[in-house]
Amino acid sequence: MDVDHEYFLASFDLDDDREKAINGGPWMIFDHYLTVRPWSPNFSAQDDSINKTLVWVRFLNLNMMFYVESVLLTIASVIGKPLKVDLHTANMLRERFARVCVEVDLNTPVVGKFNLNGKWYNIEYEGLHLLCSNCGCYGHGNWNCSYIYNSYQTG
Incomplete structure (x- = not known):
């Protein structure tokens, strides 16, 4: 309905x-x-x-030795609340990226990369199309970002 x-x-x-x-x-x-x-x-x-949503995130170019559920869920915890690892990732059927489902807060900036053993890895968010490149939050673009507007007002 x-x-x-x-x-x-x-x-x-x-x-x-x-x-x-x-x-x-x-x-x-x-x-x-x-x-x-x-x-x-x-x-x-x-x-x-809606302040939170479930999203699939991709950890790009991650070494296969980290394709362990507990490791991937720990990495995903820097983004939000980790929920599950994709079956293709868990079964090591995909090497280009590891995929994890995470609950993210849409009112806080997204995490774009993480450091593991001294190496930086990029994070991709599937299906989140309105990510502001200025403040890192979901739901608007840099052309109407209140963060920039407020910083001009106070700066």
Whole structure:
């Protein structure tokens, strides 16, 4: 059911289907993330905002010796709350990058790289298209960044 403000309500006949929809993501539609949450009686589409989302992150050119679930989840913890390692990564079927699902706070700057054993590695965020190159936050571009605007006002 279309609730309004780009929110939808879905119901499930089976609890297993509902649990998979809530916990099985992250889900992407046309290269954009779909946030799935349990319904709450206090929910208001007009007043709600999404501050956190699940994203797939890629650790580029990471040595295969680090393709261990505990190591990858520890690395991912510098980005946000790590949830799971991609099956292709866990089974070492992909060497160009390791892929981990992380819950990120959309109101804080994203982490662009990390240091492991003295070497810097880049991080790519799948499906996060509006990343500001000035403040590092999601949801706007550098042309309308309030960080720059505020620094001009105070500086």
